[in-house]
Amino acid sequence: MAGSGVKDFGYKKETAGELTEWAGPDAKRLSRWVCRVAGAFVESLTGAPLTEALSRSQRREGEQAKGDIHTVSVGVTRSWASLYRAGDHHEPHFHPNTALSAVYYVAAPGLCEIDLLDPRPAVDYYDPGITLAGESHRVRLACPPGELLVFPGWLKHAVPPFQDEAPRISIAWNLNYSLG
Helix, strand or coil, X not given: CCCCCEEECCCCEEECCCHHHHCCHHHHHHHHHHHHHHHHHHHHHHCCCHHHHHHHHHHHCCCCCCCCCXXXXXXXXXXXXXXXXXXXXXXXXXXXXXXXXXXXXXXXXXXXXXXXXXXXXXXXXXXXXXCCCCCCCEEEEEECCCCEEEEECCCCEEECCCCCCCCEEEEEEEEXXXXX
């Protein structure tokens, strides 16, 4: 992994620094595309333009909009590439202070698995057997290389142990609203 350095977590390797900045024009183009897709994702889920989605969020958080919001887009807060080899994994986690998380699967010998975990914090302690909208404790997605996955930054997720000898490479983004 080239660039501004490598973080070796013991369970996977990840690029250090801001990938969108040091990885060149292709990384910037890819990040712009991811931001456009993420913006369309929010608009399709909320049924409203990004300006309204942000306004709703600010009202729920008890924040006052600072002046008229004319343009809202989705921007990169942080981006990085991850390399998984046989036995590598990533424990359940979420991305604090992040509106959306995105993962683009660059290369793998097969499907790239990711677990999305039930967002109800106490479900492991007491589950009354009630489900809403078909949720369960863990949903495993299997994404082929070339696929982009976008989900809320608060959604806990994990990468199960990778079992192949050929590497799995993905690029991830923390995304937030940008005001223009």
